[in-house]
Each structure stands twice: as C-alpha cells, then as structure tokens.
Amino acid sequence: MKKSEIAKRKTLYEFPVDYLWEGLILEEDLFDRTGEVLLIPAGEEVTWKKLEQIVSFGGEDRYVMSGEKSYRVVMESRVVNPEDDQDLLEQNCGYTRLKDQVNRLLAYANKAREVPWDMAEDVAKDVMHTIQQQNMTVLLNCIDTPRPMDEQLQRHSLNVGLLNGIVAESLGMHPHEVYELIIAGTLHDVGKTMIPDSILNAPRKLTAEEFEIVKRHAVYSYELLGDDVNDRIKEAVLYHHERSDGSGYPDGLQDDIPLFARITAVTDVYDALVNKRVYKAARVPFDVLDGLRDGLNQGLDEKVLTVFIHYMARYLREKNVRMTDGSVGEVFFVPPNDLSHPVIKIGEDIRQTDDYWQCIKVIS
Ligand SMILES: [Fe+2]
Ligand SMILES: [Fe+2]
Structure with a gap:
C-alpha cells in the first residue's frame, strides 16, 4: 500500500449513505466503510442507481466514508424533508402521543388485569379527533411504517383503532359507532398482554401448542374489558379472529359474526x-391492498373488504409518489384487479408500474 493512500485514509470521515443525494458531486473519493473499496470517484456525479447499488451491496452496513471537505458538504447541506423524517412526522401529527397513550393503557390493563375505562375513552376521543383533523396521507404513512419489535403491540393496537375509525367514517356511521369501533380496534388485542413474551415475540414459527396459547388472547381481551361495556364492543373484540368460512376462533362462527367484528x-x-x-417495494399501500384482497379467500367479509379496498384505492388517486428511479409522479389510477401495479402520471407520461419500476413512498 502506498504511503499516500494510508495518509489519505486517516482523514476519512464516516456518514450514512442515506445522507447522499442524487446529482451531488463530491470533491474527494467516496469509499465503503472499510476504506478498501472505492465507491464513487471524486468529481463523479452521485446517481440514484449508484446509491441503490451501494445500499444493496452494503446490507445493514449503510455507512460510507470520504474526506473532510466532502463530509462537511454532506453534513452541512443535509436538508431533511419533513415528510421523509418519520419520527418528526409522527410527532407532528400526534401519532407519537397517541402511541404513548396506548402503551400506558396496555401496561395498566396488564398490571391491573382490567381495562381502565377512563384511559380507554380518552384514547378513543383523541383518535377520533386526530382522524377528523389530520391529513390522511400523514396518518396512513404512520400506519404503514415498519415498527421496532418492542413497539409492535402498541402500534398495532393504535393502528387498528385508527383504521376502524377511518372505515367507520367512510361508511358514514353515526359518530357514536365510530367511537365504539375505535375503542374496539384499540383494545382488540389487549389480551395479548397476558401471553408470555417468549411466545408472543418468539423469532421463530410457533409450535401448535404455543399457537393455541396465543389464540386465547381474544377471550382474554374480552374478559379484560369487564362487564360495563356494551355488547358491540365486547363482540368485536371477542370475535375479531372469526371467519365466515368457519375457520376462525374462538367459536368457529360462520354467518353470525357481528358487523363490528367483521370490520x-x-x-x-x-x-x-x-x-x-x-x-422495500412493499412499503406502499398498493401491495398491502393486493395482499388484503386475498383475504376474500380466507373468510374476511366480502362487503367490508370491498368497501375498505375501494376507499383506500380512491384515496390514493392523485397522491404524489416517489418511484424507485427517484422520480416523483402522481397516482393516475389504481386498477381494481391489479392493485399492486398503479398507473402513474409524470408530466405528460402515463405509465403502469411493474416489477422494476415501482412506487416506494406515498409523499402527499
Ligand atoms: Fe390484532
Ligand atoms: Fe388478535
């Protein structure tokens, strides 16, 4: 190794590859984290394709290195779009606050072995207010964001509460029913707090015996609600795993699953x-909706599912989306029979997404 090369490495500075942007030209060479592999030579433009390559080669290790001058340019010019900063976004729209409230609610229920109704009602009111006041794109972005393992139950509980409220609103339900559905969604899995963590968060396939234990959560949720709750909420919680083909639990109901439970x-x-x-491509709701449509074959309620998919697909029209090649387009149409491949309009061009050109984020 040449002396000059060793000297050069001593001045290398490390920063996340996410901080680079398309079109940037660095004054010094850009290396991988080890300093062994030259990724982009000085003077060469950073392209989207190159960034994707670095990320895919680097796996979890998404850091790169360059000289001090380039490091300063990158760090000082770093402008984070509010819509790209998930923590900030969640904080601003009230999601973080709601998530913390739900966390306290679940923790209390677990400790006291009953749902604290004053807390549950406060959460439901706040969720309802948030649905009515907040930008739906922002809320759906919060729902559609992957979560850390230790936040899974609180986020899932909040998300189902939010989604129940959104569906109920879109169905034109009475505000009281919207409110009850939000409570039911938020508390539907409260019984999971009674399942040992070693089973609930096991990083492997559960044994048949363990799965039977997890299945008890529906009844536990029902019991934790106590006696002073109306039947619609109680039944929604108890029967949220029932399926119209009789394959669900705890009672294997078929035609008689209550509406709140089906929602x-x-x-x-x-x-x-x-x-x-x-x-990565599945970060957008299009793929999730496509997966959800398979639920038709798995005993989910056809009418509720159709309404939900229709609402989401209609809502997604005209939204701005970022594409895998870095361009930004507008959702022109979401084909009902091919939900994961929306048609995108960029300028005058109209083009359907495919396996290589996909949406990676709904922006606004
Ligand atoms: Fe659930
Ligand atoms: Fe559940």
Whole structure:
C-alpha cells in the first residue's frame, strides 16, 4: 500500500449513505466503510442507481466514508424533508402521543388485569379527533411504517383503532359507532398482554401448542374489558379472529359474526400485512391492498373488504409518489384487479408500474 493512500485514509470521515443525494458531486473519493473499496470517484456525479447499488451491496452496513471537505458538504447541506423524517412526522401529527397513550393503557390493563375505562375513552376521543383533523396521507404513512419489535403491540393496537375509525367514517356511521369501533380496534388485542413474551415475540414459527396459547388472547381481551361495556364492543373484540368460512376462533362462527367484528377483522389483517413486509417495494399501500384482497379467500367479509379496498384505492388517486428511479409522479389510477401495479402520471407520461419500476413512498 502506498504511503499516500494510508495518509489519505486517516482523514476519512464516516456518514450514512442515506445522507447522499442524487446529482451531488463530491470533491474527494467516496469509499465503503472499510476504506478498501472505492465507491464513487471524486468529481463523479452521485446517481440514484449508484446509491441503490451501494445500499444493496452494503446490507445493514449503510455507512460510507470520504474526506473532510466532502463530509462537511454532506453534513452541512443535509436538508431533511419533513415528510421523509418519520419520527418528526409522527410527532407532528400526534401519532407519537397517541402511541404513548396506548402503551400506558396496555401496561395498566396488564398490571391491573382490567381495562381502565377512563384511559380507554380518552384514547378513543383523541383518535377520533386526530382522524377528523389530520391529513390522511400523514396518518396512513404512520400506519404503514415498519415498527421496532418492542413497539409492535402498541402500534398495532393504535393502528387498528385508527383504521376502524377511518372505515367507520367512510361508511358514514353515526359518530357514536365510530367511537365504539375505535375503542374496539384499540383494545382488540389487549389480551395479548397476558401471553408470555417468549411466545408472543418468539423469532421463530410457533409450535401448535404455543399457537393455541396465543389464540386465547381474544377471550382474554374480552374478559379484560369487564362487564360495563356494551355488547358491540365486547363482540368485536371477542370475535375479531372469526371467519365466515368457519375457520376462525374462538367459536368457529360462520354467518353470525357481528358487523363490528367483521370490520375489525379486515383492519387487523391490513395492519398485520403492513408489518409483515420484508422487501422495500412493499412499503406502499398498493401491495398491502393486493395482499388484503386475498383475504376474500380466507373468510374476511366480502362487503367490508370491498368497501375498505375501494376507499383506500380512491384515496390514493392523485397522491404524489416517489418511484424507485427517484422520480416523483402522481397516482393516475389504481386498477381494481391489479392493485399492486398503479398507473402513474409524470408530466405528460402515463405509465403502469411493474416489477422494476415501482412506487416506494406515498409523499402527499
Ligand atoms: Fe388478535
Ligand atoms: Fe390484532
């Protein structure tokens, strides 16, 4: 190794690859984190394709290195769009506050072995207010964001509460029913706080015996609600895993699943699909809706599912989306029979997405 090269490495500064942007030209060479591999030579433009390559080669290790001058340019010019900063976005729209409230609610229920109704009602009122006041794109972005393991239950509970409220509003339900559906959604899995963490968060496939234990959460949720709650909320919680083909639990109901339980089943599955995503392209609701449509074959209520998908697809029209090549377009049409491949308008061009050109984020 040449002396000059060693000297050069001593001045290398490390920063996340996410901080680079398309079109940037660095004054010094850009290396990988080890300093061994030259990624982009000085003077060469940073392209979207190059950034994607660096990220895909680097896996979890998304840091790169360059000289001090380039480091300063990158760090000082870093402008984070509010819509790109998930923490800030969640804070500003009230999601973080709601999430903390739900966390306290679940923790209290777990400790006291009963749902604290004053807290539950406060959460429901706040959720309802948030749905009515906040920008729906922002809320759906919060719902559609992958979550850390230790926040899964609180986020899922809040998301199902929010989604129940959104569905109820879009169905034109009475405000009191909207409110009850929000409570039911928020508390539908409160019984999971009674399931041992070692089973609930096991990073492996559950044994048949363990799965039976997890299935008890529906009854636990029902019991934790206590006796002073109306039947619609109680039944929604108890029966949110029932399916019209009789394959659900705890009672294997078929035709007699109450409406609130059928609605909660759909929003519950939607949020589970959101959380299950393993590849980047599935970060957008189009793929989640596509996965949800399969629920028709799995005993979800056809009418509720159709209304939900129709509402989401209609809502997504004319939204701005960021594409895999970095361009920004507008959703022109979401084909009902091909939900994961929306048609995008960029300027005068209208083009359908495919396996190579996809939406990666709904912006506004
Ligand atoms: Fe559940
Ligand atoms: Fe759930």
